[in-house]
Amino acid sequence: MxxxxxxxxxxxxxxxxxxxxxxxxxxxxxxxxxxxxxxxxxxxxxxxxxxxxxxxxxxxxxxxxxxxxxxxxxxxxxxxxxxxxxxxxHPAPVARPGIHPLAAVVSRVPASVEIGPGASIDEDVVIGEDVIVGAGCHIGRGVRIGRGTRLAPRVTIQHGCIVGEDCIIHSGAVIGADGFGFAREKGGGWVKIPQVGRVVIGNDVEIGANTTIDRGALDDTVIGDGCKLDNLIQIAHNVRIGERTAIAGCVGVAGSTTIGARCMIGGQAGIIGHLSICDDVVVSAGTLVSKSITRPGVYTASLPVQPHAEWIRNFAHLRHLDALVGRVRSLENQQVGPDDRNPG
The missing domain is CATH 3.40.1390.10 (MurE/MurF, N-terminal domain)
Known part of the structure; x- marks a missing residue:
């Protein structure tokens, strides 16, 4: 009190x-x-x-x-x-130092670290002071985790990835799974491209439940300091997100896209690959971003909800929009004689 x-x-x-x-x-x-x-x-x-x-x-x-x-x-x-x-x-929980007897820990960890039951920590892992590793987490070979970071139960951090200080990663998040990289053969088959980059996460980052951040194909996938990612987000390989950007739930960011600093991405927005979004951009919920954004501001590309019958009528008009444009242009191109303009 x-x-x-x-x-x-x-x-x-x-x-x-x-x-x-x-x-x-x-x-x-x-x-x-x-x-x-x-x-x-x-x-x-x-x-x-x-x-x-x-x-x-x-x-x-x-x-x-x-x-x-x-x-x-x-x-x-x-x-x-x-x-x-x-x-x-409601202060953040502090680590209760110790390794649970049911945890499998290969690397040395500081005495201040809490490791829960069923957690597994592979070789060559470096963990900072006061880190919490929840029950059932898996920390892969060569991972680095900064001081004060908290992993909720069942977080997976794959080999070689880096997580900064004072981060929060919620249950079910997967950091560093393979990116979706394949080359297609002439016969239609797919050849997997090894994903050899990492995921590098800055300080004071929060990642929601069941969010996935794929490792880079060659270069790293990078999440900047202070970013806040909601639940059920997909960040593809080689994406780079600037500091203090916030992304709401169910957003999908395709590979090799760069998002600037201090952006806000609304829920269920989709961002296609190989784009660049500058700093201080707001993308409204449900928007599909299909081209790069070079100026700060608010961007929206979604239809507001309306009664189904009304939507059907409007869409029927939309289907004939191209023909209507052609008729308007034809009328504009018609030449009207002087006598027609002055019939009197």
Whole structure:
């Protein structure tokens, strides 16, 4: 539990009301009760503020007059402030040093490392201090893992890959599987191209459950510092992602594509191979990126949902769009005589 003045002393912001109010957790406006700290991150939820039972709220300066005497913390970004408060209430787990008797560990590891049951660590692996290796993880030959990184149960990191410091990799993630590389024979058969590159992951990277990042064919697949990858993402071989880029769930990035720094890729977007996306690009959910993007901004290439019958009618018109364009051009090219323009 924290007093409001303790939170402000740690995280900043401006305190209004009883500084001695103690809060035990953060909660939504609807679910908050006595002892809870709620937040208003969007003005569309203001109608719920008055009825909330929260002991205190986090608000922006323009919302402060609407709090009506309730203790509050005023900050320019309530959602960011909420995230930092939530971290105080729910600190990251620390390693419980030791190797479980059911783990198979060939390499030497620091005494501060926690290795769970069923984990396997191959030869020539280097693991930093305070690393957590969850139950059933596999760490391949020659892998390097930086200080403070946490692997949830059943993470696989294949041979030769590098993971930086303070990373979080969630269950089912596979780092360093072979990329999809084949050469086709004249008869239609496929010849596998050995994938001899690595996956190199920077510091402070989070990788969601069941996300796969393929190793490079020759060069490395690279994930920059501070990147955040959601669940069920496919990153193909030789992809390079710049620092602090965030990618939502079910995105697929095809091989040899470069994504810049500080980009945001919406859920179920698809990015075809061998493209380049510059820094500070936002790709909307469901968008197919089929050509390189050279200017920062927001890019969208998806249709909004609509009733099925309406979609059928619109698509019927779309099928005849080419013929319609031809008719318009034909009309534009018709020559009209002077007498026709001035019939009187």
């Amino acid at each position: 924290f007093r409001l003045d303790e939170l402000v002393a740690r995280l900043g912001g401006e305190l209004s009301g009883d500084a001695a109010i103690t809060v035990r957790r953060v909660a939504t406006l609807d679910q908050a009760g006595d002892g809870d700290l709620a937040f208003v991150a969007n003005r569309k939820y203001l109608s719920r503020l008055q009825g909330s039972a929260a002991s205190a709220v986090i608000v922006a300066p323009d919302v402060r007059p609407l709090v009506e005497g309730r203790p509050c913390i005023v900050t320019g970004d309530p959602y960011l402030y909420f995230a930092r408060v939530a971290q105080l209430f």
